[in-house]
Amino acid sequence: MATVAAAPAIANTNVTANAALGSGLSSSPTPNLNVVNLAAGNTAALNSAISSAASAANLGQTTIINVAAGSSASASTSSATSSATSGTTSSTFSFTPAMSLTFAPPPSPLQISSAVSSTAASSVMSKATGGTVSINAGQSLSMTSTAVVSANAAAVDGAAGGQVHLQAPIVTQQSGALLQANGNNGPGGFITAQATQLNLAGTTTANGTVGGNVYLAAQTTNITGGALLQANGNNGPGGKLQLTTVNDQVISSSQLQANGASDGGSIKLLTTSGDINLQSAIIQTNGSNGRGGSIGIAATNYTALVGATVEANGATQGGTILIGNDAQNGTLPFSIYTSLDNVTLVSAAQQTSELSNQNGGFIETSGHTLNLFASVNQGRNGMWLLDPTDIMFRGNAPGAGYQGDNYTNTNLTTSGSTVTLIGNPATAGIGVANINSGWSTGNMIISTASSGSGTGNINFGGQTISSTKTYSLTLIANGGLIDTSSGSAGTINTTGLSTIIVNQSGSTSFPGQINGSASLQIIGTGNLTLTGTNSYSGTTTINSGATLSIGSGGSISNSRVINNGTLNISALSASIASLTSDLGNPGTVNLGSNTLTISSATGTFYGVINGADATSGNLVISTGTQTLAGINTYGGLTTINNGATLKLGAAGDGTNTPLGNTGAGTVVNIGGTLDLNGFNLSTAEPLRLNSTGVGGTGALTNSSGTAATYTGLITLGSATTINASAGNLILTNLGTITGPTFGLTLDGAVNTASSLASIIGTTTGTVTKVGAGTWNLAGANTYTGSTTVNSGTLQAGIASVAGTYGAFGLNSAVILANTAGV
Numbered sequence: 043m044a045t046v047a048a049a050p051a052i053a054n055t056n057v058t059a060n061a062a063l064g065s066g067l068s069s070s071p072t073p074n075l076n077v078v079n080l081a082a083g084n085t086a087a088l089n090s091a092i093s094s095a096a097s098a099a100n101l102g103q104t105t106i107i108n109v110a111a112g113s114s115a116s117a118s119t120s121s122a123t124s125s126a127t128s129g130t131t132s133s134t135f136s137f138t139p140a141m142s143l144t145f146a147p148p149p150s151p152l153q154i155s156s157a158v159s160s161t162a163a164s165s166v167m168s169k170a171t172g173g174t175v176s177i178n179a180g181q182s183l184s185m186t187s188t189a190v191v192s193a194n195a196a197a198v199d200g201a202a203g204g205q206v207h208l209q210a211p212i213v214t215q216q217s218g219a220l221l222q223a224n225g226n227n228g229p230g231g232f233i234t235a236q237a238t239q240l241n242l243a244g245t246t247t248a249n250g251t252v253g254g255n256v257y258l259a260a261q262t263t264n265i266t267g268g269a270l271l272q273a274n275g276n277n278g279p280g281g282k283l284q285l286t287t288v289n290d291q292v293i294s295s296s297q298l299q300a301n302g303a304s305d306g307g308s309i310k311l312l313t314t315s316g317d318i319n320l321q322s323a324i325i326q327t328n329g330s331n332g333r334g335g336s337i338g339i340a341a342t343n344y345t346a347l348v349g350a351t352v353e354a355n356g357a358t359q360g361g362t363i364l365i366g367n368d369a370q371n372g373t374l375p376f377s378i379y380t381s382l383d384n385v386t387l388v389s390a391a392q393q394t395s396e397l398s399n400q401n402g403g404f405i406e407t408s409g410h411t412l413n414l415f416a417s418v419n420q421g422r423n424g425m426w427l428l429d430p431t432d433i434m435f436r437g438n439a440p441g442a443g444y445q446g447d448n449y450t451n452t453n454l455t456t457s458g459s460t461v462t463l464i465g466n467p468a469t470a471g472i473g474v475a476n477i478n479s480g481w482s483t484g485n486m487i488i489s490t491a492s493s494g495s496g497t498g499n500i501n502f503g504g505q506t507i508s509s510t511k512t513y514s515l516t517l518i519a520n521g522g523l524i525d526t527s528s529g530s531a532g533t534i535n536t537t538g539l540s541t542i543i544v545n546q547s548g549s550t551s552f553p554g555q556i557n558g559s560a561s562l563q564i565i566g567t568g569n570l571t572l573t574g575t576n577s578y579s580g581t582t583t584i585n586s587g588a589t590l591s592i593g594s595g596g597s598i599s600n601s602r603v604i605n606n607g608t609l610n611i612s613a614l615s616a617s618i619a620s621l622t623s624d625l626g627n628p629g630t631v632n633l634g635s636n637t638l639t640i641s642s643a644t645g646t647f648y649g650v651i652n653g654a655d656a657t658s659g660n661l662v663i664s665t666g667t668q669t670l671a672g673i674n675t676y677g678g679l680t681t682i683n684n685g686a687t688l689k690l691g692a693a694g695d696g697t698n699t700p701l702g703n704t705g706a707g708t709v710v711n712i713g714g715t716l717d718l719n720g721f722n723l724s725t726a727e728p729l730r731l732n733s734t735g736v737g738g739t740g741a742l743t744n745s746s747g748t749a750a751t752y753t754g755l756i757t758l759g760s761a762t763t764i765n766a767s768a769g770n771l772i773l774t775n776l777g778t779i780t781g782p783t784f785g786l787t788l789d790g791a792v793n794t795a796s797s798l799a800s801i802i803g804t805t806t807g808t809v810t811k812v813g814a815g816t817w818n819l820a821g822a823n824t825y826t827g828s829t830t831v832n833s834g835t836l837q838a839g840i841a842s843v844a845g846t847y848g849a850f851g852l853n854s855a856v857i858l859a860n861t862a863g864v
Contacts, residue, residue: 172204179210187218195226203231213237219244230254243267249274253281263287269296280307289316297324306335317344334361340374347386360390360403367408380409389419536560564588572596586627592616605629633659643668670700677705684713694723710741720746732759740765758784766790778803790815811836
């Protein structure tokens with residue numbers, strides 16, 4: 043054994059440099075440094091040197107043991123120790139030639155309670171704290187199944203773990219081998235390993251009251267065979283565990299933990315150019331009594347989780363989990379391809395059963411291409427961020443966790459939270475499986491990139507999105523479209539006041555079904571075609587610039603439509619609950635040659651309803667009150683059924699009216715009402731009246747205090763009432779009102795003065811005047827039925843023609859039930 047003066051060289055773990063230290067003898071002794079040079083095959087000398095070095099380390103001396111190149115050295119369990127604690131721990135090593143072992147004293151004393159004498163505490167802790175073990179091999183370092191490399195603290199309460207540093211081209215830890223730097227009711231220590239090839243299958247721990255640190259760096263890493271890596275905090279926060287690999291990183295059937303009794307710690311797994319494969323692995327940074335910790339997993343190339351469990355749960359708040367990218371801070375690589383299979387669990391939830399606790403964590407699952415089938419739970423009021431370029435929903439063959447192509451409460455899970463998918467400018471797409479969760483007032487946003495070379499598509503086919511609670515689902519295909527061409531129809535099941543938002547710039551067709559009470563909102567400049575039989579009962583909103591088309595087989599019959607863009611039914615007749623729009627964004631309805639039926643009308647549509655040509659397109663109002671305020675151009679029939687009112691909100695322009703052009707005309711069926719609402723319609727559109735109106739209020743009415751004019755010819759299909767219910771009605775057509783034998787009742791509110799210029803030619807039909815207002819008959823009427831004035835005033839606008847025709851009809855008996863009538 044020789045001594046040298048160059049104390050600073052202790053930190054050098056290079057074998058050649060340490061050998062030079064051993065051969066360069068100095069006449070100036072330094073008692074704190076020992077250098078031992080051993081020749082080949084000297085096993086006994088190596089065993090003795092290791093044992094002496096471990097003991098000397100606890101007395102404040104550092105020993106470097108160099109084994110000459112070409113030697114074959116090993117340490118047996120019976121005679122050697124690699125422990126740098128104040129005690130001894132047996133271990134076995136098998137080293138290849140050219141290596142150096144360094145045994146150093148414990149690090150500086152820890153800060154301890156001021157109640158203890160600082161002098162005494164320093165003396166005790168400096169010996170109790172685990173020392174430093176550094177092993178540097180020129181070719182390979184192998185820890186057999188019974189080996190123990192330990193820098194554990196001694197049996198002194200409060201002592202911290204020491205340090206273990208391993209460095210070799212190949213570092214191998216067999217199953218059963220122990221690598222330790224644990225504290226004794228004190229903080230965990232520090233473990234590092236550097237290698238070209240790192241293989242771990244044993245137990246590596248830096249546990250303590252506060253978790254320690256484990257840093258591993260290699261070209262290629264395999265952690266397999268039930269390996270356990272820990273930096274747990276037994277009475278405080280978890281520590282840090284980081285594995286950085288240049289090429290591939292495989293973690294199989296193993297556990298990595300940085301759990302804490304208070305807050306969870308930190309685990310980071312990354313590669314700079316290769317893949318990460320987690321197979322049946324458990325990654326945890328849970329906080330038993332505090333917040334969940336942080337986990338980052340990202341390979342530059344391929345990040346795959348198969349049957350893995352990734353947890354950052356906390357008692358008071360969920361932690362942070364980043365897989366495939368760190369979009370907010372850029373601390374991780376952005377994986378080219380990220381995949382989470384259907385039995386993988388990712389959770390950053392608040393672990394509590396109290397409904398009042400709403401402190402979920404943050405989860406990001408990302409990648410240029412993302413295939414997501416996993417169960418993800420970010421907790422109540424947490425956030426889930428997915429930020430790929432293209433998004434693909436894909437159904438899967440039946441299997442564990444599935445019902446056919448559907449998940450059942452296993453994936454995309456949130457409770458009162460927001461789930462966000464935001465596109466990054468890249469080239470690939472996403473595969474996302476079915477969504478079926480217990481969402482509660484949560485949100486999901488699926489958004490592709492608005493720039494980059496990717497298409498920005500959302501591909502959706504053959505799967506189900508379901509929720510039992512209220513939530514919103516937003517699909518944003520920036521620069522692309524929502525593509526369902528890949529397969530069978532999908533299904534979206536909803537409850538509560540849920541909302542589905544579709545934003546795209548292209549045209550796409552959705553053959554599936556939207557069920558439940560959700561609302562659908564179409565935004566962007568694209569065209570969404572629904573070809574499935576949808577049963578959802580919420581509102582359908584079409585924003586300005588967007589188009590919703592009802593394709594062959596499609597239906598939205600239960601939905602109220604707010605149309606500020608374009609509703610297109612040119613491919614198929616359709617039924618909707620109601621039709622409205624905003625005044626500033628009136629919208630358009632394209633009927634083609636088909637019929638739009640409004641089943642439960644309410645509100646005002648300010649836009650234009652058009653047909654394929656001047657004679658095409660029909661409109662049916664089944665029940666309720668529909669107001670049309672645009673100058674419509676469709677040329678088919680307008681039908682107002684029993685219990686329905688069509689109220690006009692605009693005048694005609696001489697060619698078109700809210701009732702369309704002069705094509706097939708308008709029919710008011712039994713129990714229906716056409717309300718002119720104070721507007722002057724100059725288009726001569728035929729009008730067939732078959733009704734006394736809703737509740738007997740009139741088939742043709744004017745509910746406005748402003749006079750209304752109608753120029754079309756009227757035909758009676760049954761006994762009919764015309765009622766100037768609030769303002770004057772001016773009926774100017776000079777033709778003949780036909781309808782054999784049908785009676786016509788003229789009603790009017792007080793102070794109204796209405797007129798009928800047409801010839802009443804209903805053969806034996808009757809004319810009855812009711813109401814307090816006045817009606818003037820200006821035509822040369824030919825009806826022969828009786829004329830009855832029950833109330834108000836009925837005026838004859840012209841005299842008899844040649845003594846033959848009278849204003850009250852041909853040979854009509856005039857009955858004055860009200861003597862005020864004329």
